[in-house]
Amino acid sequence: MGARPRSLDPADPDFARRFGWIVWRRANAGALIAATTAGIIAGLSAPVYFIDVPRGSVLPFLLIFSIPTFAAMSAIGVAVTRIIVNRATGWSRDGRPPSMVEIGRLTRVPRMGALALGALWVTGVSVLVILFAKYTGVHWRAVTLQTTCLTMAYCGLQGSTLVYLLVERTVRPVLARVLPSDTTQWPSTLGVTRRLLIAWFVVSGAPLLLIGFNIGRINGAQRALAGPSFVIACSLAAVVGFVVSGVAGQAITAPLERIRAALKLVASGDLDAEIVADEAGEIGLLQAGFNQMVEGLRERERMRDVFGRHVGAEVARRAMETEFGTGGDRCEASAMFVDIIGSTALTQRRDPDAVVAILNRFFDAVVRVVAKEGGFVNKFQGDGALCLFGTPLPVDDHAARALRAARTLAKELAPMGDIAAAIGVSSGEVVAGNVGAADRYEYTVIGDAVNEAARLTELAKLKTTHVLVSDRTVRAAGAEEDGWEPGERIQLRGRSEPTLTYAPATSS
Numbered sequence: 001m002g003a004r005p006r007s008l009d010p011a012d013p014d015f016a017r018r019f020g021w022i023v024w025r026r027a028n029a030g031a032l033i034a035a036t037t038a039g040i041i042a043g044l045s046a047p048v049y050f051i052d053v054p055r056g057s058v059l060p061f062l063l064i065f066s067i068p069t070f071a072a073m074s075a076i077g078v079a080v081t082r083i084i085v086n087r088a089t090g091w092s093r094d095g096r097p098p099s100m101v102e103i104g105r106l107t108r109v110p111r112m113g114a115l116a117l118g119a120l121w122v123t124g125v126s127v128l129v130i131l132f133a134k135y136t137g138v139h140w141r142a143v144t145l146q147t148t149c150l151t152m153a154y155c156g157l158q159g160s161t162l163v164y165l166l167v168e169r170t171v172r173p174v175l176a177r178v179l180p181s182d183t184t185q186w187p188s189t190l191g192v193t194r195r196l197l198i199a200w201f202v203v204s205g206a207p208l209l210l211i212g213f214n215i216g217r218i219n220g221a222q223r224a225l226a227g228p229s230f231v232i233a234c235s236l237a238a239v240v241g242f243v244v245s246g247v248a249g250q251a252i253t254a255p256l257e258r259i260r261a262a263l264k265l266v267a268s269g270d271l272d273a274e275i276v277a278d279e280a281g282e283i284g285l286l287q288a289g290f291n292q293m294v295e296g297l298r299e300r301e302r303m304r305d306v307f308g309r310h311v312g313a314e315v316a317r318r319a320m321e322t323e324f325g326t327g328g329d330r331c332e333a334s335a336m337f338v339d340i341i342g343s344t345a346l347t348q349r350r351d352p353d354a355v356v357a358i359l360n361r362f363f364d365a366v367v368r369v370v371a372k373e374g375g376f377v378n379k380f381q382g383d384g385a386l387c388l389f390g391t392p393l394p395v396d397d398h399a400a401r402a403l404r405a406a407r408t409l410a411k412e413l414a415p416m417g418d419i420a421a422a423i424g425v426s427s428g429e430v431v432a433g434n435v436g437a438a439d440r441y442e443y444t445v446i447g448d449a450v451n452e453a454a455r456l457t458e459l460a461k462l463k464t465t466h467v468l469v470s471d472r473t474v475r476a477a478g479a480e481e482d483g484w485e486p487g488e489r490i491q492l493r494g495r496s497e498p499t500l501t502y503a504p505a506t507s508s
Helices: 015-049 055-093 100-107 109-136 142-178 192-217 220-267 282-311 313-321 343-349 352-372 398-413 448-460 471-480
Strands: 327-340 376-381 384-389 421-437 440-446 467-470 484-490 499-504
Touching (some): 142 220, 327 440, 352 398, 398 421, 398 471, 421 448, 448 499
Antiparallel strands (some): 327 384, 376 384, 467 499
């Protein structure tokens, strides 16, 4: 569902370095947001909690010490990121597919990045607290130390959450290339519910706890000073929380939108739609489930196509729409047999490949002509075919259709010098349905009309026109088919009464 960046192609020899650079850059972005938030809150809360600290000393301290401390932690982060990324991407340097253990490490990169930021954050804040005490000479009180620790922990939680969400977006294109199709082998990861709970805690839960703690521990004079600071700090927390919620929401809605777009393609009949499974959680399982569903639909469509080519589209459609079993229904229909004349001699004169090519030309003409008249080629029988009109698709003028098809087919086959075919047509009541066993049967027709058409085909091989039809078919066609002239009345093999035969009129 879109091109993947070259920098995230595991086949790229520089993949590990590029991947590590992107992870570190996004982790730094989350850390910078957390540090900016912490600096603003520190500057606002210092006059409230550090009454003995000169007002003009907080900003210089932050400028002098915070930036170098952040730079030092960021430099350490380069080494930590390299360790995390190298453990997760060693397989790419070896030019081999990753093992399930290595895929698990890859899915844990966002989590490890968030934990690394948390550890570096605690280290950096501890250094700054010590430096702040020495720089300003402040005497720590219990409430001040508790408030400072909780506030800095909240800012670190914001940064770690952002790091997790941003790094996860980096990992997804890589996971899309390496996750196996068998979802039971996928490693566990942080689910949607847990992500939303963490996002809620960062956005709402933690700020409310901090506000309640601070209001309950300060005196009246501090409360008067803290009012504006609390408003600004809460507003800042709301802004950062909004960003965190937006990123968390995008992590869920973006893949769901891709699934929705793909479903729309499938609904319009495009079964080539496919979604990249780019995570190992619930959304990834949903993406893989969609792909499995579409693969099943493609397989079903392919089976329907193959089935239709073997038994006929109408029979295939009825078989898939109804509960078929053995048995059949009585109906009026016309049967047309087509059989190549001299097929035995043909196989002796030509090699097998040439015979197959001739048969394909022959059957192509039969299928095309019969389909044009709304008929159905029931089965191919070696060098012949049984064609039906009036079943399985009922039509009132089945006899006229059969006669037109017989005459057209005779004209189409005439120019094919290496093919001569006999055609016999008869109409009457038949039983159409499935014949066979409970677990294997085929659609066919049984009745006197079918037998008569077969016998007429045998006699037609001896006639000049190579086409014979029964009088029942001509009578059933009525005025629609007058291009036929009567011939002999013949006692056909296996029939108790003679059949009046018709052949195409010489002028038609």
